[in-house]
Amino acid sequence: MTRFVPVTVLVVVLAASRVASAQVDTSTLPGGGAIVFERLKVQAPGTMELIEPEADKRPLYFNLAHCTCAKSGADKFQYLVRETTISQVNQPLYFWVGQSCAADTTTRVNNCKQLDVMVSDIDSLYPGGDYKDFNLYDVVNGKLHATEDCQQIEGAGTIWGFVSTTGSTDTFDYSTTVNVGTVPGETATINGIDTRPPPAPTKLSARPNENAIDVLWTPPTSNSTDTAYYQALCANVDGTHARSQEADSRYVTTTSVCAGVPADLTEQLTKVVLDNGETAVGLPDPVTEFGSLNEGYICGETNSGTASSLTIRGLQNGTPYQVILLAVDLHGNYTGIYFDHTITPHLVTDFWEDLHNNGSQTEGGLCLLAETYGDDSGLTGTLRAFRDDTLGGSRLGRWLSEAYYATLARLGPYVHGSVALRIVAAVVLAPAVVFALLWHWLTLPGLLGLLAAAWWWRRRRTVAHRWGLRMMRMRSVHLAAGIAVLTLGASHARAGGYQPYWENTEPSTSEQASPDEPGLVKWHAGIRVGPYVPDIDKQLGMDPGPYEQMFGGYRILPMLDVDRILWTGFGQLGVGGSIGYMQKTAHAFMVLDETAPVILPRPREPGAKNTFRLIPFALTATYRFTWLDDQYGIPVVPYVRGGLSYYVWWVNAPNGSLAEVCKDSSKASCGQNKALGGSLGVQGSIGLAIRAERVDASTANSMRQSGIQHAGIYGELSLAKVDGFGSDTKLSVGDRTWFAGVDFEF
Numbered sequence: 001m002t003r004f005v006p007v008t009v010l011v012v013v014l015a016a017s018r019v020a021s022a023q024v025d026t027s028t029l030p031g032g033g034a035i036v037f038e039r040l041k042v043q044a045p046g047t048m049e050l051i052e053p054e055a056d057k058r059p060l061y062f063n064l065a066h067c068t069c070a071k072s073g074a075d076k077f078q079y080l081v082r083e084t085t086i087s088q089v090n091q092p093l094y095f096w097v098g099q100s101c102a103a104d105t106t107t108r109v110n111n112c113k114q115l116d117v118m119v120s121d122i123d124s125l126y127p128g129g130d131y132k133d134f135n136l137y138d139v140v141n142g143k144l145h146a147t148e149d150c151q152q153i154e155g156a157g158t159i160w161g162f163v164s165t166t167g168s169t170d171t172f173d174y175s176t177t178v179n180v181g182t183v184p185g186e187t188a189t190i191n192g193i194d195t196r197p198p199p200a201p202t203k204l205s206a207r208p209n210e211n212a213i214d215v216l217w218t219p220p221t222s223n224s225t226d227t228a229y230y231q232a233l234c235a236n237v238d239g240t241h242a243r244s245q246e247a248d249s250r251y252v253t254t255t256s257v258c259a260g261v262p263a264d265l266t267e268q269l270t271k272v273v274l275d276n277g278e279t280a281v282g283l284p285d286p287v288t289e290f291g292s293l294n295e296g297y298i299c300g301e302t303n304s305g306t307a308s309s310l311t312i313r314g315l316q317n318g319t320p321y322q323v324i325l326l327a328v329d330l331h332g333n334y335t336g337i338y339f340d341h342t343i344t345p346h347l348v349t350d351f352w353e354d355l356h357n358n359g360s361q362t363e364g365g366l367c368l369l370a371e372t373y374g375d376d377s378g379l380t381g382t383l384r385a386f387r388d389d390t391l392g393g394s395r396l397g398r399w400l401s402e403a404y405y406a407t408l409a410r411l412g413p414y415v416h417g418s419v420a421l422r423i424v425a426a427v428v429l430a431p432a433v434v435f436a437l438l439w440h441w442l443t444l445p446g447l448l449g450l451l452a453a454a455w456w457w458r459r460r461r462t463v464a465h466r467w468g469l470r471m472m473r474m475r476s477v478h479l480a481a482g483i484a485v486l487t488l489g490a491s492h493a494r495a496g497g498y499q500p501y502w503e504n505t506e507p508s509t510s511e512q513a514s515p516d517e518p519g520l521v522k523w524h525a526g527i528r529v530g531p532y533v534p535d536i537d538k539q540l541g542m543d544p545g546p547y548e549q550m551f552g553g554y555r556i557l558p559m560l561d562v563d564r565i566l567w568t569g570f571g572q573l574g575v576g577g578s579i580g581y582m583q584k585t586a587h588a589f590m591v592l593d594e595t596a597p598v599i600l601p602r603p604r605e606p607g608a609k610n611t612f613r614l615i616p617f618a619l620t621a622t623y624r625f626t627w628l629d630d631q632y633g634i635p636v637v638p639y640v641r642g643g644l645s646y647y648v649w650w651v652n653a654p655n656g657s658l659a660e661v662c663k664d665s666s667k668a669s670c671g672q673n674k675a676l677g678g679s680l681g682v683q684g685s686i687g688l689a690i691r692a693e694r695v696d697a698s699t700a701n702s703m704r705q706s707g708i709q710h711a712g713i714y715g716e717l718s719l720a721k722v723d724g725f726g727s728d729t730k731l732s733v734g735d736r737t738w739f740a741g742v743d744f745e746f
Contacts, residue, residue, distance in 0.1 A: 029174055033085025035093065035122060035161055037178035041078040041131065045256045050078060055186065060252055062136060062157075062181035063331040064195040067150035069258040070137040077136065079178060081161070082129025083122055089165050093119035094172075095132070096160040098142040102175045112160070113143045122163055134159060139180050140195055152196040154226075157181070194331035198227040201308075204272045206323055206339050207607035210348045210588070210654045213312045214607040215300070215325055226329050227305035232312050233324040234299035235290040237279070237342060242299055242321050243314045249295035252332035255286075256295075267293050269324065269336040278342045281322055293324070293336065313655050320344045348588035350610035351550045352651045352659035352675040355536070358546050361728040363663070363673055383433065386440040424644075518568035518630050521709050521745045524576070524622070525562050528714070528741030532557035532582055534614070539723065539732035549602065551584040551612060558582075559739065563622050572624040583613040588654050608654035614733060616647045616722075618683055635691035635712070642684035645722045647733045651675035679722045679730045687716025689743060710745040 028034055041050040042061040053061060061077065069075035081093070098112030117132050119125060139157040140150050157180040162172035178184060181192030201217035208214075215232060229250045234242035249256075253267050266286035284291035300312035315321060320342035326334045355362065391397030439447050531554035537545025563576030587604035620643030628634040652675075653659035659675040692712040693700040703711060716739050724730025 027174070029083075029085070029087040029122075029163070030089055030165065031085050031087045033083055033087050033126075035081065035083050035125065035163070035174075035176045037079045037159070037161075037176070037184055038082055038129065039080040040181075040183050043075050043077065045252070046259055048259075055183075058181055059190050059192075059194065059331040062193045063252055063333050064150055064152075064197060065252040065254045065257045065332065067136045067140050067195050068254050070135045071150065072258065073135075074258040075136065076133050077180075078131040078133055079159075080129045081119065081125055081132050083126040086123055086126045088123065089163065090121050090123055091163055091165060091167055093122045093125070094162045094169075095134075096162060097139050097158065098160075099158070101158075101160045102162075102177075105171055111143060113138065115159075134180075136180070136193075140193065150195050154194045154196045155191050157193040190330055194329065194333060196226070197333040197335045198327045198329040199223050200270065200335045200337060201230075201325075201327060204325065204337060204339075206274055206343045207276075208343055208345045209311065209605070209607040210350075211313065211315055211317055211345055212607075212655050213315060213321065213323060213343045213345060214309060215312065215323065216309045217325075219306055219308055225305065227327050228303070228330045229305065229328040230302050230307055230310055231298055231326045231328060232300035232310055233290065233293060233297040233326070234312060234315070235284075235297055235322045237281070237320055237322065239285075239288050239290050239322075241296060242319075245296050246298050246314075247301040249298065250301070250328045250332065251293070251326055251334040253293050253334075255292040267291070267336060269338045271340050272337050274339045274341040274343070276341055276343065278320060278344060280341050282340075284322065284324065284338055290322070290324075293326070293334075297324075311656065315345045317345050317347050347591040348605045348608040348654055349591055350588045350608075350651070350653050350659050351546060351586075351612060352610075352653070353661055354550060354589065355540075355546045356661045356673075358540055358542065360540060360546075360731075362677070362731045363729045382440065383436060386436050390440050390443075518572070518626060521565050521568065521572065523562070523564060524572070524574060524624070524743065524745050525560075526714060526741050526743030527558065527560055528716070528739040529556050529558045530718070530737050530739035531555070532614075532735050532737055535723065535732040535734050547612075550589070550610075551586050554737075555582050555584050557614075557616070557737075559616070559741075561743075563620075568626075571626045572622075574622050574624075576620060576622065578616070578618040578620065580616045581614070582616075583611055585609050585611040605654075610654055610659065611652045612649070613652070614647060614649045616645065616720075616733075618645045619643050620683075624689070629691055629694075633694065635694040637689040637691065637714075639687050639689060639714075639716075640685065641687070641716075643682070645681045645683045645720055645734070646678055647681075647722045648678040649731060649733055650677070677731060679724050679733050681720060681722030681725065681734055683718065683720035683722070683734070685716045685718040685739075687714055687739075689714035708744055708746045712743060713741070714743050715740040 039052060040058070041052055042058070043049070044051050066075050095115040095117050096108065096112045097115060098108075101108045101112040115134070115138060117134065119130070119132070124130070137150060139159065140153060141148055144151065159178050159180055161176040163174040164172045165174065179192045199220035199222055201220055203218040204216070206213055206215045213234075220227070231247070231250055236242055255267060269283060271283065286292055290297050299314070300310050302310050310325070312323070321344070322339070323343060324336060324338045326336050328334045349357070391400055435447075438450065442450060533554045534547060536547040537543060540546070557580050559578050559580035561576065561578045563574035565572050565574040567573040586609065587606060588608040588610050590603045590605050592599070592603070620641050622639060622641040624637050624639040626637050628636055651659040660672045663673045690712045691710045693703055693710060703709070717737075718739060719736050720734035722734035723732035
């Protein structure tokens, strides 16, 4: 019995030694070198050509479609495998796939799979290396039997390289790895492999729009971040293309990857029942281009994974379409859904159409400069030469031209035929025209030189002027001191003269009236809001008219007012401007059969929205009667404001573009009258402001230290007559309304 113990200990020691030797030593090879995976090549879709993809395109080659094709032997990828330093080991390099393959022999045999590819002598990989073929299906499924479908994984898939410096074929003392789909040394922002399709959206529906189809859904709640895009495919009932291709394919199909796709590998789609009364359609035939999701059928896209709708535009009214929706992830995996009924776009009546159906003569279009200075004048010709020769020669210049035609140029019809408006436009545009002419004649370097010379000359005059003022101040210092003494004495003697309470340290004076220093106020700014309803229906003499029928009642209009105070002798007199923004959206009206009975309220198309937008501008003069507060501390400031208004407006049709109608009733010569324009007019307001800082002396003192002299609230009654001075071709967008807001003086 005593002889058995040493033998047992020896067996345990030898077993432990065997396990330890089975663990892989990941240190460097003899000679200090290593075996590395470098350049990555993939198989171009539908071909046998191997290419090096750009970093942001690599994920599209390591997805479910490529894995499925790799199972059938129709797809592969390569890594350049290289030895960094000659090792003189002259032993084979074996490749395995799986998880924790380097832990020990047992784990490797049970969990991992050895690949057929190998290198007979690792020193043959020095210095240039050799490209080795790998199969994505092997990496994804590993030890699983080859009859299994591709497993759904999302993350790292590893290829292991093992070397035994002693020549063993089952125990190794060196290993190297690569995360498939990435190139070592480069930062990867996306997982190397993803064979899991994104989750399908729920509650799908599709409804017709004008020249469009709206597809709606509820985004998935599980694994929702996996979806990156939604793409729609459209076909006519006979399977032909519905329209031109909208975008490049974000998804990857087995049909596009494999050459000669087996029948069991065709694209998978899920049916969504659409009970809309239209023609039922079956599962798109996978042998057709539409059923195999050919990218030529792509008709709509949204690049937001959190989107809940997509509008397919550019379709024909009255034509039924088949629609497929795909949810796509960053690796190109997709979840496909098809609607089991066709969807047919049809006409609707938007606001712009309804307005003209009720007799409106409103128009839009044309160029402001040509209308102002004359289409055939020499000045207009020179400005066109500036556009073509000077601006047209650079990207910035072309951008400036495009910006002009997208904005100011569209204001031309509003000065058309009016001498007074042409004069106003000529005065307003004069600085820009002079600048353009100097740029054209002097070139940009010459213009910049002229501006630099003007700046230098002005600065020199300013320095001389300041020197003269300094001498005058030195001579008049005694006189100024005497006047100051007399003034201070008079201010204490006159009725109503009080020291501002924030400058008086005596508590008993905190409730006194507080005259300010009116000259300190240079600017006045306010933000106000009020209900707005344009006078469009009044222009047509209808109640309710097209605007109220389409959009309903008022909308809150926010406005920003800014005034420069020019005079403070008896109150404040300033000039400035106002700007605001308003929009209203409503579903367009259905187009009913002429023989159908009139239905009130008019039925609307739930998938067709049109929008009216307005940006009101105003140049105004304002008088604010601040004397009560300046002299007696009564914080009430009545005011009046009036000036010139210019309201820019536009209407978007249900298809998202500008609404339009024919300029005349003849369809054969229908010129487009687009719903983009501006109306000129006048406006006036009377209001009352309250300087609310009088309530709290500490707050007032803090405001003054920050540069704000007064702050408070104000309200006003406003009347805007903005209809192109009575022109039938200008939309009447003024209103009689009230506003309330907050204001600041500084």
